[in-house]
Amino acid sequence: MRALEGRLRQLSSLASSDELRAERDALEAETRQAEARVAKIREGGVRVTAEERQAVASKCARMVEHWRRRKGIFKALWDPITENVDGKLSALEDEIGIETDKAVGLDLSEFAALVPSGPSAAKKRRV
Numbered sequence: 519m520r521a522l523e524g525r526l527r528q529l530s531s532l533a534s535s536d537e538l539r540a541e542r543d544a545l546e547a548e549t550r551q552a553e554a555r556v557a558k559i560r561e562g563g564v565r566v567t568a569e570e571r572q573a574v575a576s577k578c579a580r581m582v583e584h585w586r587r588r589k590g591i592f593k594a595l596w597d598p599i600t601e602n603v604d605g606k607l608s609a610l611e612d613e614i615g616i617e618t619d620k621a622v623g624l625d626l627s628e629f630a631a632l633v634p635s636g637p638s639a640a641k642k643r644r645v
Contacts, residue, residue, distance in 0.1 A: 575633070575634060578632060578633055579634070582630050582632075585629070589626065608621065
């Protein structure tokens with residue numbers, strides 16, 4: 519009797535045929551959508567629109583400008599604080615937990631080169 523009760527609990531915990539059909543249909547729809555995206559990529563069509571590209575370039579320019587400003591503000595505050603410090607500043611920065619661009623291997627000029635320059639780019643950055 520216990521074996522039958524155990525088997526009944528096991529069978530009742532399984533998904534019903536209707537639930538399995540609904541799940542299968544959802545997975546098939548997801549597969550069709552994925553196949554459509556793959557086909558579009560394989561066709562080699564335009565993957566990034568001009569508006570998307572402009573939006574990313576604009577955001578990149580804003581972020582590089584914020585980086586430049588914050589770096590300048592930090593330097594303006596950090597230099598007077600550390601002008602009479604004996605020893606290496608890098609050791610003090612490590613001890614305090616300051617991560618400089620140099621310490622993590624970043625260079626602002628490399629990222630600034632990604633930003634379009636020229637008179638039209640300067641006008642766009644002000645907006």
